[in-house]
Amino acid sequence: MKYSGSYIFRGALLGATQFWRVSRVFSMNDLREVTFRFYGDLKRFLPQGKRTGAFTYAVKGSPAVKDTIEALGVPHGEVDGLVINGRSVGFYEPVKGNDTIAVYPDSSKIRLRKIKRLKPKLPANPKFILDVHLGKLTRHLRLLGFDCLYQRSYKDQDIVETTLSQRRIVLTRDVGLLKNKLIKFGYFIRHTEPDKQIREVITKFSLSFKTKPFHRCLECNGLIRRISFLRVINHLPPKVSKYYKEFVTCRICGRVYWKGSHYKQLLKVVKRISV
Ligand SMILES: [Zn+2]
Known part of the structure; x- marks a missing residue:
């Protein structure tokens, strides 16, 4: 008995796209x-x-x-x-x-069952790289102090090269990406709601005792350091310089943060998403 499987191939010739169908015949005995x-x-x-x-x-x-x-x-x-x-x-x-x-x-x-484990041992302090669908999860992880790379412009190849060179764990909702043989550290995010996603990651990678809220810039992942009032006063809106005296800044992008109403909102988020 013969089985005929047909495959469609696509090719380009002198700028024009052509389609053609070829048939491949193989024996059921091969299966x-x-x-x-x-x-x-x-x-x-x-x-x-x-x-x-x-x-x-x-x-x-x-x-x-x-x-x-x-x-x-x-x-x-x-x-x-x-x-x-x-x-x-x-x-x-x-x-x-x-x-x-x-x-x-x-x-x-x-x-x-003492089966040989195939996953490589995770680094003690895991770092992550997230796919383009996980912007909210990235912000939540950064808010809790975790090192997360994320760019909306990432192509799969960018993620693969970065995980290889920096030993970062790939977090993704794209099963196809995790099939790339070069990805050694990868995890498919099960949940779709951001609050559930962050709890999922914290539980999966045992991060609950490693959180450091407000240590990282939400926008660029840079670490935060204190900065004196005098050094930022000329860059602040007048109301802010009147009511706030403590400031921190991102070491990479230079954004300045203070404990305004947004900070209070973020405190609520930290409380909500911490496991
Ligand atoms: Zn920054």
């Missing part, structure tokens, strides 16, 4: 069945219908297990343990017919 079981909240990444218990899946040839689990929708950055036929393996173990594959997130289950 081999394996059995998968995903644990914990890794199931959320799977297609509906594959989220309860074990299921079979057809693979062609002997692909790396990383590629197979990502083809099913689960980014490797979320996976902390892989067991094939009872043996703990790495991401590049080839998948063969009749394999039984268990895929674990980082959880107590994996520790109890």
Whole structure:
């Protein structure tokens, strides 16, 4: 029996875009069945219908297990343990017919079963880089003192290069980004509401004892330092210089902050989002 799969390729020729269809024929004999079981909240990444218990899946040839689990929708950055036929393996173990594959997130289950952990050890003081959809979460994290890079202009490649060079944890709502093999530290933000997102990050990375509110500029991530009244007086609105005498400034962008009504609002936010 033959199976015909068709693929559409797009190409450009002398400035014009052409589309053409090619057919590729392969034998059903090339496909081999394996059995998968995903644990914990890794199931959320799977297609509906594959989220309860074990299921079979057809693979062609002997692909790396990383590629197979990502083809099913689960980014490797979320996976902390892989067991094939009872043996703990790495991401590049080839998948063969009749394999039984268990895929674990980082959880107590994996520790109890003494499975080799695949996620690299996180730095003691984690630093983050966030994708373009997480501006509010960035401000909340900075408000609590955490080092977070964020630019609306970030391309995926910018994020990948920065996480590599600075060992930053990528926080994202983009599953596709986490499938990039160069990303070693990555986490998919489950929640969509900013208050829940910040609590999620604090819990996930055990940050509750590491918060330092008002130590970082909300706009540029720079550290804050005190500055004397005399040095800023000429740059302040008259009402501010009349009522406030204590000021801090960002070491990078030079913004000046004081404890006005906005500060009181932020205090409420800190109280609300602290876990
Ligand atoms: Zn700043």
